[in-house]
Amino acid sequence: MAILECNELVKAYGHTPALDHLNLLIEPGHIVGLLGPNGSGKTTLIKLANGLLTPTSGQMLVNGMVPGKDTHAIVSYLPERTCIPLWMSTRKLLDFYQDFYADFRRDRAEEMLQHLSIRMDQTIRQMSKGTREKVQLIMVMSRAAKLYLLDEPIGGVDPATRDYILNTIINNYDPEAAVIISTHLIADVEQVLDEIIFINQGQIILQSSVDQIREEKGMSVDALFREVFKC
């Protein structure tokens, strides 16, 4: 069964459609890049999969279910900006994730935090922007989820942090699960992707494996992206 399925999905903000009769099927076992220029509908799609928005029409299914509390238990979501409560200390944040998610592996999270020398009694507010993003990613990737939805995980951080984030994703990813990474920084994520989806103006314009693109078109995903979305 597909882990994520969209059938004729429409989401409109007022009269402006953010997603326009979008059809999509994602199978487990892949790291998928959701790639598109700013305002193409990437974040809207991910928010719909998390039940943070409701579709105007059409259907969004996660593991065969409409997004809700049952899908939240199997989806690990990294929002586009830091959303973890700033007043919490690292320890309280670990307690929080452990209490709510049965698939949260605290030992793994603690190991990664220790590796980054992040103190347990330090509050999120006291951390730099980059550290906050790392802590949030550690919480998200320490879950043994079936679907990871990562919205711009490398936007706004330095190249060294980007490498750390991508390594964290690869090292913690369960081959049975699916990871969807939304970004427009393609060159940085290309190395980790199995599959890509190009999205523009709320519609899917290409879904293909990365190997296929290299073989058939003879170019990198980054080069193809620049060609397709040429201004």
Next chain:
Amino acid sequence: MLRKLMKHEFRATARIMGPLFLIVLVLALAANLALRFLMESDTFLPNLLGGLLMAAFVIGMVALAIMSIVLMVNRFRTNLMGDEGYVTFTLPVSSHQIVWSKIIVSTVWFIATGVVEAIALLVCFFNLDVMRDIFSSEFFRQAFHALHELIKEYGLNVPAIAIELIVLCLLSCAVLCLEFYAAMAVGHSFANHKGALSVLFFFVFQFAIQFISGLFFNADEFEHMFNAGMNGMQAFHQMMAIFIGMELVIGAVYYVITTFTLKKRLNLQ
């Protein structure tokens, strides 16, 4: 899961309410000492200091009551409607559980605030001559005697009245929360001007409820609920039942508006 939501809600709020309770109790102690020693003095400086401490105590008491409501509103706004909402609304819990956890925890803090304020008043006036004078005065004795007579005369069922008042008090706290929650949920479901719309909806809901209550109290059916054969006590119980019933209906309406909006019209940006 409701238990876990409440646990973390208490964690988030206790860090603010706990120190506030402590401050008010310390101020109460300071006010007691000020009344006893400083304000009895004949010189200016101790008098001034005593006056300032008393003022600080009064301000602390008012601030605590206001803070308990501000905190209730703010928790809903930041934890659900703000960035934290991305975390809260993706927890494997239902929106009903989220709303209930907020109502229960806020109600507990309202009650705790009431208890702390009562204790603070007792601390402030503990063992003061003025209190002894009041309690041993002829007026107080007569008032107490009159109350006693009243209980005997009308057959006042004190435990029943107490239970009715407690139920009404708890319900009023929950409805107070829901009044704000419904307004914020609806206000934030729009794309722009979320804050202003929340305030607007608060007053719109208030107006609607006042209007409908007014119609109800003026209706003939309301008068028919009280027949001439009722004694005073029966009429009182009937009135309490109507108040409790009204709070239940108002609370249910706000609850449905809140949970429906959070479920169907959630619009986090």
